[in-house]
Amino acid sequence: MQWPFVWIALGLGLLLALVLLTTGALADDAERALPLLTQLMIAEFGFFLTAIGAGAGLRASRAGGFTAAQAIAVAGCVLLAGGFLWLGVRLWPGGGGL
Secondary structure: OOOOOHHHHHHHHHHHHHHHHHOOOOOOHHHOOHHHHHHHHHHHHHHHHHHHHHHHHHHHHHHHHHOOHHHHHHHHHHHHHHHHHHHHHHHHHOOOOH
């Protein structure tokens, strides 16, 4: 069975979000378990992965019809991409601490 890329992107995005949240990406500088640059790289990779997954899901929906499961996967990828973008800006020094 071949998994569509949107599901793989959603699963990996959720895993990356879990890693970032458990290593203290939302905590103060002293409480982080991973270095800041590593967290920024994970957030950036997660953003690109989930954004490409959402785009691939939308492209596949135009070619073969849009199912409810595919809509859920695309919506999850869009939400995760937005979350990774927000987290990357929040982590960036001088990013405003949104």
